[in-house]
Structures are given as structure tokens and as C-alpha cells.
Amino acid sequence: MALIIGCSDVVNEHYDNYTDAVQAGLFERGWLPGILPDSATEIHASNQLDKNTAEGYFHLPEQALTEFISRLTPVADQAASDASPQTSNNGKSFQYFINNDIWTFTIYDNGNVSYTLKQTDTSNNK
DSSP: OEEEETTTTEEEEEEEEHHHHHHTTTTTTTSSOTTSOTTOEEEEEEEETTTTEEEEEEEOOHHHHHHHHHTSEEOBOTTSSSOOBOEETTEEEEEEEETTEEEEEEEETTSEEEEEEEEOOOTTOO
16 A cells, blocks of 8 residues: 655555565565564555655564564664663664665664664765
8 A cells, every 4th residue: 555645755655564565565665674574564664755765663573673683783872881772762773784775773662663764875986
């Protein structure tokens, strides 16, 4: 189910589960990275096509969180002396890097995960 809002090139989508998101091509289009566990549910994606950015959220069951987190890099808390993940609104922030994409995931104790995508511009590096 895809909704296009106005002429701003924003696409909002919702999928009940991972299988529905795969069938709709969400991963093929690069709107989510392929590292999501297949147990992800309630996947919400909002993509600004003209800016190559994405944000959204999904839910993971407790047993999938440890494996998912093991694929990510903690965003170090600037105020902490150790490399513990940055805490934001009771969530812990992690990043995943692939090609020119920087995915930031904030993981909450209840299994909810919010995310943002930032694409770095390498067009000036030719």
C-alpha cells in the first residue's frame, strides 16, 4: 500500500511484516537495508525521493534484537567516557554503513526501532 503525498516526492508506506515489505520491493529500492531480521513487523517507511532520505520505524521481537544489534556500530555517547551507545529518549543509537548510505537506528527497550537514512554525496570525488 503506497501513498504519494502532493508533489513533494514523499512516499509513505506501511507493511504488516517483513514478507510484505520484501514483496513490495522495499529492500530492492534501497528504502531499508537487507540486514533487517525477517521477524520485523509493523514496518513504516517515509522516503523523500528528491532528497534521497528515509525515515521510519518497525518492531522486532526480543529474541531478534541481540543479533540485529550485533550487525550495527554504536553511536558513541559524547558525554560518556566509554564507547557505550548514545542514549536518546530512552533508546540506544546505532549505525549501519553500506556504500554511501548511513543508516541510524534507535532501539528502544520495547523492541521498537526507529531509523533514518542519510546518503553521502560522492559526486565531487571524481
